[in-house]
Amino acid sequence: MAEKKSDKERSVEERLKSLYKLQTLLSEIDRIKFLRGELPNEVKDLEDEIIRYQTRIQKFTDEIAEAENYCAAKEQEIADRRQKIARYEDQINNVRNNREYAFLEKEKEFENLEIELAEKNIREAHAKIDQKHQDIEKAKQDLSDQEHTLEEKKRELEEIVNETRAQEEELRAKAKDLETEIDPYTLAAFKRIRSNARNGLGIVTVQRSACGGCFNRIPPQRQLEIKMHKKVIVCEYCGRIMIDGALVGITEPTSEAPAKPKRTRKAPVKKA
Numbered sequence: 393m394a395e396k397k398s399d400k401e402r403s404v405e406e407r408l409k410s411l412y413k414l415q416t417l418l419s420e421i422d423r424i425k426f427l428r429g430e431l432p433n434e435v436k437d438l439e440d441e442i443i444r445y446q447t448r449i450q451k452f453t454d455e456i457a458e459a460e461n462y463c464a465a466k467e468q469e470i471a472d473r474r475q476k477i478a479r480y481e482d483q484i485n486n487v488r489n490n491r492e493y494a495f496l497e498k499e500k501e502f503e504n505l506e507i508e509l510a511e512k513n514i515r516e517a518h519a520k521i522d523q524k525h526q527d528i529e530k531a532k533q534d535l536s537d538q539e540h541t542l543e544e545k546k547r548e549l550e551e552i553v554n555e556t557r558a559q560e561e562e563l564r565a566k567a568k569d570l571e572t573e574i575d576p577y578t579l580a581a582f583k584r585i586r587s588n589a590r591n592g593l594g595i596v597t598v599q600r601s602a603c604g605g606c607f608n609r610i611p612p613q614r615q616l617e618i619k620m621h622k623k624v625i626v627c628e629y630c631g632r633i634m635i636d637g638a639l640v641g642i643t644e645p646t647s648e649a650p651a652k653p654k655r656t657r658k659a660p661v662k663k664a
Contacts, residue, residue, distance in 0.1 A: 405621045408635045410573045411582055411595045417567040422592050424556045424563075431549040438542040445535040452524045452531065459517045459524070466510045466517075473503045473510075578624060585631055596627075597637035606630035 480496045480503070487493045571579055586594030589605065596604030598618055603610060608629040610618075618625050619636045626633050637643065 412640045414570045415595045417563050421563050424560050428552050435545050449531045452528045456524045459521045463514050463517045466514050470510050473507050477503050595633040603627040605632040
């Protein structure tokens, strides 16, 4: 039984060591990502902004086409109404009484008012078309500026990525190989803890009797359990997995208080 228990304890130690090594690799990957800064997000935002400008330009173009079709329809309407007026004028020459004359004059007046309204609508539509052309020109200028900025950001990002790509790929490959040494349950718990941690630390060492993640003090009994390596222990405050620093070769600096200088009693001065 003692031999099996020793195997179990060694298994926990190995899991903790592997987790800590994995954390080291992932922290290095995080450092590389940090070097890139906000560039990937800036590139994505610029790409989205460019799509918005392109959509806006297409919308203006569609509105111009719609307005031009509207003008064409109104021009045709004016032509039809003028033909009606011409017929009314021919009919006026052949009226038999004043009532027919008054009716035809009212019809002519109505058609002329409709023509004036159509011409007003055409002028308004042309003004709208002119405004849309100006909007398109401005949007195209803004689009050109955004595309220029995007090219610069992409070039800057590509330079940083090229500098760190080989290192990141090597780290990711090592991390992937290391994950096979950790049981799925512990690995899933570690990834969940790490994803919820602000600094990406899923496992931390005990530092000066406190959690290395949230720095809350750990009770002596819990510290002893961590040093025994019998089970995976998490911080009751931040939920991070805790590991004895000595297990991964980390020793805490010992600060010894300086020795107090001894006081020397002065000899009494004899009075003459």
